[in-house]
Amino acid sequence: MKPFLLLTYIIAAFSFSQKPVFNPEVSEGKLYSYAQFTNVGKANYTIEEIVSNELLNYQDLKSENHDFGFTSDTYWIKFTLENTSSEDKMYYLETARPITDIANLYSLGKTIEEYKNGDNIPFKDRAVQDRQIVFKIPLKSNSQQDFYLKVSSDGETINLPLNLYTETAYILNNYKQQLFLGLFYGVLLLAGFIYLFFYRSLKNKAFLYYGLYVFFIALMQASLDGFVHQYFLPNGGFINSRMVLISALLTNLFLLKYCEYFLNVKLNLPNFQKFYQIIYVAISILFLMVFINQKTLEYAYPLSNLNGLLSLILILATLFTLRYKKYNVDIYFSIGIFFLVLGLLGFVMNNLGLLPSNFYTLNSSKFGTGFEVIFLSLSMTNLLRKLREQKEKSQNLALKKSEEVSELKTYFMSNMSHELRTPINAIMGLVETELADKKKSINDREKYQIIRNASLSLLSNVNSVLDFEKIEKNQIKLKNEEFNPSIVLRRLSDNWKFEAEKKGLNYSFEMDSEVPQNIIGDEDRLVQIINSVLSNAVKFTSSGDVFFKLKCIEQPENKTQFAFQISDTGVGMTDEVKYGVFDSFNQMRKDHKRNFGGIGLGLTIVKHLIKLFDGKLDIESLENKGTDVFIEIPFTNASKSVTINETDKNLKQTQLHILVVEDNKLNQMVMRKILNSFPNLSFSEVNNGQEAIDTLQNENYDIILMDLQMPIMDGYEATEIIRSGTLGEIIKNTPIIAVTADAMEETRKRVLDLGMNDYMTKPVKRELLFQKISNCVIH
Structure with missing residues (x-):
């Protein structure tokens, strides 16, 4: 070993010995409280120079998401990890923001290992190819390992979380984030397409500007979340390093243009028009600063956030002034803008260092945007209603556009449902394997049963949306596969017995002793039918009984008629409700104010499936007395089967x-x-x-x-x-x-x-x- 390098390690060991060592298995608190940082300004030190420099002043990290603010300085962070077990361990370190330019980790041992990461290198060269800044850290048994982390950027805000995960915890956390982000971006893209479709038909610029605003805020969030670097600009470079500012400025521009046109500022508040023009000029100047040189880029970051804050204040001032002057401003628009301003205000103030960094402030713009899209969609509905009232031609045009939106909804829901099925299916698969373990305690099995039932309910709703689209297009086909109906129905019954008894209901199941051992048909569709009806029986019964009975009747040509009866003592139905019980989304129109949940597609799909089985369905019900559902389905007996x-x-x-x-x-x-x-x-x-x-x-x-x-x-x-x-x-x-x-x-x-x-x-x-x-x- 070279003398200089030996001296480096001796100094490093002495330096690290002054800071507590973090053991992920036994240490209290989180990694950040065991780490220290130093600011070296614009100096470009090597790792050897950092380790051997005794003059550097290290400070403790103040929080689990330490915020350095807008800066182009370079920071070095040091910490020590310990593994006192007799087994080698593997951990994942998540740190910095996805858009941090440089985030390199150095592991000190017999040699210094460097792991590169950050937004400034090709994505394929990242230490771990993840949209986030992640490092894989192996710890050998009965050992300590010293680490240095170098972070720097071109003027953006630098946040420094130090989250250490096991491999399993990292995977689960990643999938939770994917589900959240998938829903968020799905809502944004759907809203953006809808408003562009409306603009195409109605030629109202408010729809155009709002659609563009939604797309650019989606682009900005995708840049902040690391998706732009991962999927669109994987080689990094000039545009990638400026994409956050580019998309943020365009988001600011189109939000102001949308509010200006929707609120008709030019006509209603002509004196406010000049303030909008001033901010438009400021946005243009900031846009030029992004591309002039590195120094102007550095100043553009805080100024853009400040400009965004002023824009929000201007929008609120416009809204309050219109209300003060008794102009009729749509209530949903006001609520939507309130959530938007609240979310973006938290985001901007966090970037400016006025609010601490945590999960809520870091994602405040996502929460605000999500609620804003919902309420502004309602305000757009009111706008459409007014336009239809103005002239007959607008009515026909709105109807045509509604059909276009419906087709887009079909495409969107089909893809989103598939994406939702993947994590749900994985959860259900894990739960089923745990329930199959006979060594599990009753308490553990009950917990897994709750997870399975909740997953089945969610998956049932997702499948119902897909099936409804298939029914409309006549695309549902039944499978002909061999299965044991006794096993299938008992398992299904046990699930709902568990749910019924949780509500304090008396549940009973009677199965005919003459049930065939194996039959040929579509097992999944049979389960879907019975599951939907049993779900309604338990859901709409607050006290009393739920009764499930199966009678099998032999038929000619080697067939068996399965006769099901599912009865409850629940809320029942009036003749009027019973008449429309098979209508799609019927649940949404009932007057019990969604007390019982559901999306109102269950019986619509059940009726269609029973028809495909060549079966029969009959419902008898009295209000406040209960409901009896009778189902008859013929199945072919399996002549030869393998159990x-x-x-x-x-x-x-x-x-x-x-x-x-x-x-x-x-x-x-x-x-x-x-x-x-x-x-x-x-x-x-x-x-x-x-x-x-x-x-x-x-x-x-x-x-x-x-x-x-x-x-x-x-x-x-x-x-x-x-x-x-x-x-x-x-x-x-x-x-x-x-x-x-x-x-x-x-x-x-x-x-x-x-x-x-x-x-x-x-x-x-x-x-x-x-x-x-x-x-x-x-x-």
Whole structure:
């Protein structure tokens, strides 16, 4: 070791010894309270110079999201991590904001390891390819590790959280953020498209400016959240480093233009017009400062935030003055602007250092924008109503535009529902594997039961939205698969028995002793029908009984008529309500003010599904007395079947090597738990179709479980390559089962046409998965 480097480590050790060491397993508090920072200004020190410099003045971090304000200075942070266990540990460190230009981590050991990150380098060169600033930190057993973190930017606000996660906690936190951000950006994009459609028809500039404002605020948030760097400008560079300011200034511009036109400032408050013009000029000057040089860019950051604050004050002054002068301002517009101003005010004041950095202030603009979109949408509805009243032509035009919005809604909801199904399916898969563990205590099983029932309820609502779109387009097709109705119905009944007893209801279930062992039909649709009716029975009954009965009647041609009765002593229905009970969104129109929840699509879909089964549905109900639902569905008896126990036995006696192709980390975890329940099954995991092709070139597998929607190469393309024979005849004939969250019939047909052997949807059911594996590789 060189003398200088040796001296560096000695000095570093002495320096770190003066600060407490953080042990993630046992230390109290969070990492930030064990870390210190120093400001070196514009000096560009190397790590060796920082470590050996005894003159640097280090200070304690003041909060878990320390705010350095607008600055172009360079900061160094030091901390020590300790692992006193006998096992190596892996942690994830999340720090800085996604738009921080430089965030490099240095690990001091026998050599100094450098891990680069930040907005100023190509995305592929980041230490961890995540939209956030994340580092992977391995800690060896019974060891201490010293770290230095270098952060700097070009004048933006620098926040410094130091959040240390285990691998599992990091994955779960990431998926929670994805769900939140997916909903947020989905709402923004939907609103933006809607208002541009309205502008196209009505030629009202308020719609144009608001639509552009929504798109640019989405772009600004995407820049702040790191998505622009990750997906649109992965090489970094000039535009990427200025995208936050560019989008922020355009957001400011179009918000002012929207308010100016919507409130008709030019006509109603002509004296205010000059103030709007002044801010427009200021925005133009700031826009030029972004591109002149590095110094003007540095000043542009705080000035842009200050200009945004003045813009909000001007909007509020306009609104209050109009109300003072007795102008009729839409109440929803006022509420929407209030939430917008509140959210953006928190965001701007946080950037200016006037508010502390925490989850709420950092995301205040998202919360404000979300509520604003809801209320301004209501105000736009009132505007449309007024326009329709003005002239007949506007009515026809609004109707046409409503149809366009409906088509957009269909497209949006279909995609959003698929995105929501993925995390829900993963949660349900994990819960099912935990419930299958017989060693779990009653208390633990009840907790998992609550999670499963809540997930089933959410998934049912998501599926109902998808099914409603399919019903309108006549796209629902029933599957013909073999299943055991007794197991399915008992499991479903047990779920609702648990929910009913939680409400203090008496629940009973009677099943005919003559139920066939196996039948052929669509198990998922049968479950959907019974689940929807049982859900209503429990939901609309506050006291009394819920009764579920099944009677089986033999029919000619090897069929069995399943006769269900589901009765309750709930609120019942009047004849008028009963007449419209099958109307879509009926729940939204009832006068119980949403006391019972639901989206009002359940019975609409149930009626359509029973019709597809060639079955019958009858409802008898009296107000305040209760409801009786009678369902008859014919099923074909399975002539020959393999029971689940037999499938388990077959697989336990068979040595199989399985390739799991799945990009979702939670779904990988679910699949591992399921496959690990059989000791003779070995398996490997890859993250996309390209990795699957590379793996198959080096190793043979007995079966492939293939996800469909994946980055780099999806399941469709990977299957085409496998079935083409370019990887060899043995691999060409390897059985492939599609395992996907996409429940569309077109998807099922497409994968089978590509040459896959079978298809199943998530959440993955253990019994069904092994039955399909058995069908592919054993029979």
